Amino acid sequence: MIYKNLDQANEAVIAKITDAQPFLIDVVPAKTVIKELEGRVLLHAGPPIRWEDMTEPMQGSCYGASIFEGWASTKEEAEKLLSEGSITFIPCHDVDAVGPMGGITSGNMPVLVVENREHGNRAYCTLNEGIGKVLRFGAYGDEVVNRLHWIKDVLGPSLSKALGKMHEGMNLGVIVSKAITMGDEFHQRNIAASALFMKDIMPYLLEAEIPHKDLRQVSKFLADTDQFFLNIAMAYCKSVMDAAKSIGEGTIVTAMTRNGNEFAIKVSGLGDRWFTAPVNMPKGLFFTGYTQEDANLDMGDSAITETFGVGGMAMIAAPGVTRFVGADGMGAAMEISDEMEEISVGHNQNLAIPTWDFKGALVGIDVRKVVETGITPLINTGIAHREAGVGQIGAGTVRAPYDCFAKALEGLVEKYASEEDN
Amino acid sequence: MIYKNLDQANEAVIAKITDAQPFLIDVVPAKTVIKELEGRVLLHAGPPIRWEDMTEPMQGSCYGASIFEGWASTKEEAEKLLSEGSITFIPCHDVDAVGPMGGITSGNMPVLVVENREHGNRAYCTLNEGIGKVLRFGAYGDEVVNRLHWIKDVLGPSLSKALGKMHEGMNLGVIVSKAITMGDEFHQRNIAASALFMKDIMPYLLEAEIPHKDLRQVSKFLADTDQFFLNIAMAYCKSVMDAAKSIGEGTIVTAMTRNGNEFAIKVSGLGDRWFTAPVNMPKGLFFTGYTQEDANLDMGDSAITETFGVGGMAMIAAPGVTRFVGADGMGAAMEISDEMEEISVGHNQNLAIPTWDFKGALVGIDVRKVVETGITPLINTGIAHREAGVGQIGAGTVRAPYDCFAKALEGLVEKYASEEDN
Structure with missing residues (x-):
């Protein structure tokens, strides 16, 4: 190896982590940036796993995603497709992505695009779905699927427009370094980072051409979602750790x-x-x-x-x-x-x-x-x-x-x- | 006295403090709620003080307020009015109000109206002016006076409309109890409370009938003003401590x-x-x-x-x-x-x-x-x-x-x- 010893190699890895410059630059449909999502493909959390080995909540997320994508209209239809093997599974991690809990991500779900400017790589994560019944914890009823559609049709495009108004995207390091002084650890607690995110994005949401009705819904959703930043933090960390891996x-x-x-x-x-x-x-x-x-x-x-x-x-x-x-x-x-x-x-x-x-x-x-x-x-x-x-x-x-x-x-x-x- | 001893009296005072229920209910021109502000009157911080005994920054604030009110058009004109005694001074504390630093408050400045629902009393404080040159620290140039006009014409009325859309005003106890877990002590540091305030008020600002241009300016100002909550905290504390005083x-x-x-x-x-x-x-x-x-x-x-x-x-x-x-x-x-x-x-x-x-x-x-x-x-x-x-x-x-x-x-x-x- 090009390093004198393991400690020196580790120093290079650490430098990649501490020098990282992750910016949130866009929110786009997953399939537009993850080409592997063509056809009937779902991303999942963790290392590779087969449908029959998934625990129930991850399977529940698969039902929800299949219904959201229009591949099935009921849980039973979805279960048939999934168990007969007509849907391909890929770990999020294999395609520069991460997903919370089940991690189930399909092509039409919007994803956060985080670019690590130091290394030039990108990482993706779905948007936080808010509180109540949510796909990531295995719920798949109408409430869940309807909200996924709202995220796809309103929240994602609105955030994309706002980020487009920012000169070079949102510098996530600034938010993270502030929020860690405000009691966030970015996994179980993101209340400060989520509030800072909303504070920072609001002026740009108002600057972008977004229908007033959508602005109202988006601001209400962001105000109610104290864990909104978790998914951003995940994409942030993924973009940093993939750069570290490159050593x-x-x-x-x-x-x-x-x-x-x-x-x-x-x-x-x-x-x-x-x-x-x-x-x-x-x-x-x-x-x-x-x-x-x-x-x-x-x-x-x-x-x-x-x-x-x-x-x-x-x-x-x-x-x-x-x-x-x-x-x-x-x-x-x-x-x-x-x-x-x-x-x-x-x-x-x-x-x-x-x-x-x-x-x-x-x-x-x-x-x-x-x-x-x-x-x-x-x-x-x-x-x-x-x-x-x-x-x-x-x-x-x-x-x-x-x-x-x-x-x-x-x-x-x-x-x-x-x-x-x- | 009606209490057995001083400790028991103190317990009653403490109960008034811990039972308080301060709500931010409106933002209105000071003179509409503080009748003492008729004519050429300025409120100031601290116990009673004469013009000639004020330190320079408090005097500077008086120049700015006199120009803002249109009593004078230059510092020199203001100084003449002030030194010849044509302007009456009253301590903020005497009229249910508080003011940061110089505390100089004039009739047309908007004030926060905080109602302590437990006791039924109200307290007032001007709005935080943001960063840069500000009246409260004794600056009085064009930048300061122009911003005071913007606060009067845009910020105050917008917040008033948004608060009007809330069912019973904003429950400040909720924000304060969250923000104290986020590293705020509400005097030197209000970054969490200010972000939570913005998060909570934004959906109502969007619900109220406010011109889009004003919304943009207001959201930008709130996003940039990490100490915005200080003045709210002051009115909160004043409303609580006045109730305590009533014992x-x-x-x-x-x-x-x-x-x-x-x-x-x-x-x-x-x-x-x-x-x-x-x-x-x-x-x-x-x-x-x-x-x-x-x-x-x-x-x-x-x-x-x-x-x-x-x-x-x-x-x-x-x-x-x-x-x-x-x-x-x-x-x-x-x-x-x-x-x-x-x-x-x-x-x-x-x-x-x-x-x-x-x-x-x-x-x-x-x-x-x-x-x-x-x-x-x-x-x-x-x-x-x-x-x-x-x-x-x-x-x-x-x-x-x-x-x-x-x-x-x-x-x-x-x-x-x-x-x-x-």
């Missing part, structure tokens, strides 16, 4: 994701190879009427936020979230961040955390450190009902399983041992 | 304010009597090109925020602000809040502070405790240039002078001693 060397985790079945990671020295292990069950707080018994296994590409160094890796930034995810206030949040520090290479001073005495957010989960210490990344996550159609029932935390890090380390040993041989 | 007994501070010359407090047991002492010089960080030498003495009604229990009294909620005001991160912020706890009666659980392990903001500065411990309230404050016309040159902290608390305690001793005699 092609080192022991830094460049992706973490789950498909409800397997947890999977990628490592900087091993390109696009997935290292998997069975996912864990998230623990946390449940909405009234639901218990741990109802919870689905962990899923979603949203752990890209932890891969980048926020979410559960930045718990200390979000003391307000610690109770919601089952931790106990400042002390517990500090303990988690101190623990996560042990498996990280450094701090990202672009993201100074006041509650951590202005130390930067963590950066660079080192596979070697995870295996050495036995400490696995902590992920803040939403919890879906195990049955299709119900939706979100709570939120909590989940640990990445140790085994995928152990397997990745074996892969790294093989690679670098054989390089030494040559 | 008429006890040893709780119900107002703290400064006129650039004197620092003054009111105490729950002694109604509207001011207890004064010379103000201190604020210390902090200065904008490039300015130093402590350029600083004006402390001024403004904004210390009503500390009286209520936020601002410097809630430093731990805003670790992001500690560096800006000269303190040193979490440790220093915690020390300040722990110190302020010693002079306060309790905690306000409506304002749970995550960074303080969800302890509520402090409530009820007890004059007895201040005198006993020698600890005086710490106030976060903007710093004006000592010369009229320059404006803000920094921000920092300042201590309330001990003497006004000592004098107030003497007043309380006299009152309650004579009551015992009867």
Whole structure:
């Protein structure tokens, strides 16, 4: 390799992360930027998975997407198509995309386009659907599908026009560095970033040629959607971590994701190879009427936020979230961040955390450190009902399983041992 | 008195504070709600003061207000009117109002109308003028006066229309309790509350009949003005502390304010009597090109925020602000809040502070405790240039002078001693 040693390779990976310049530049139908979405194709969260292996909420999302696309008009029709194999599945991660929870993305869904100006790459993510019944948690009724149509017809095009009025798109680093001082960790809590996003985009929405009725609906939706920024944060982190991956060397985790079945990671020295292990069950707080018994296994590409160094890796930034995810206030949040520090290479001073005495957010989960210490990344996550159609029932935390890090380390040993041989 | 003892009286005062229900209900020209503003009258911050005793930045604000009102067309004309005594001065606090820095308020300036639904009283404050040259810091040039006209003609009426579309006004308690979990202390830092305010009002601005051009300007102004909520917070706190004052007994501070010359407090047991002492010089960080030498003495009604229990009294909620005001991160912020706890009666659980392990903001500065411990309230404050016309040159902290608390305690001793005699 061109680096003197693994630490030097990791430094290059870290530089790609801390130097990144992600801008939100547009919102467009997914199929216009992801050519793989031609025909009957769905993207999903996590590493590759077959229809029959998907947990129910991910299957529920597939029903909803099939109805939204007009491939089926009922759940039963959709189920037939899906189980007879007439719909192709591709992981979001394989096509520069990420998706929350089920991650189910179809061609006509609008996606956020985030461009990392430092590296020149782009990443995509669907728009946050707001509160109530939502596709990403496995709901697929009329409410869900109608809202997807509104997002396609009104929200997406309006945001696209507003972003078009911005000189060079929206500099997401500015929002992220502000919001981390405002109690957001960008996975379970995005209230500050969402409000800042709305604040920043409103003048441009008003400058663009958008019907007044649409403006009213869009402003109401943005005002009501405290997690709106989550999907932007995901595309942001994906654009950064794909740039980091391009270094092609080192022991830094460049992706973490789950498909409800397997947890999977990628490592900087091993390109696009997935290292998997069975996912864990998230623990946390449940909405009234639901218990741990109802919870689905962990899923979603949203752990890209932890891969980048926020979410559960930045718990200390979000003391307000610690109770919601089952931790106990400042002390517990500090303990988690101190623990996560042990498996990280450094701090990202672009993201100074006041509650951590202005130390930067963590950066660079080192596979070697995870295996050495036995400490696995902590992920803040939403919890879906195990049955299709119900939706979100709570939120909590989940640990990445140790085994995928152990397997990745074996892969790294093989690679670098054989390089030494040559 | 009707209470068994001072502690019980103080409990009644505290209940008025914690039970308060302030709603922002309208924005109207000051003269329509403050009848004292008929003719050539200006309100000012702090206890009563004569023109010749005002420091230069407050005088600068008077020039600007006189030009804005059309009483004068130049600084020189304004100066003549002011120095010959043709303009009457009234403290904001005397007419249910508060004003930041100079606090200069004239009849045609729009004011926020905050109604405390629990007690039925109202409080008023001018709108935040945004960034750059502003009247409150003593600037009075064309830029300042033109913006005051825009605030009068566009911003005020637009907000009024939007608030009119809300069912019962804007529940400020909701914004304040959210924003204190987002790093705001509502004096030096209002970025979260301002963003939440904009998020909440935008859908109503779009629902109201407001020309599109005005909507664009208003949304741009709100998006650019991170301290917009400060003035709302001030009216909020004033409406609460005036209700607390109505108890008429006890040893709780119900107002703290400064006129650039004197620092003054009111105490729950002694109604509207001011207890004064010379103000201190604020210390902090200065904008490039300015130093402590350029600083004006402390001024403004904004210390009503500390009286209520936020601002410097809630430093731990805003670790992001500690560096800006000269303190040193979490440790220093915690020390300040722990110190302020010693002079306060309790905690306000409506304002749970995550960074303080969800302890509520402090409530009820007890004059007895201040005198006993020698600890005086710490106030976060903007710093004006000592010369009229320059404006803000920094921000920092300042201590309330001990003497006004000592004098107030003497007043309380006299009152309650004579009551015992009867």
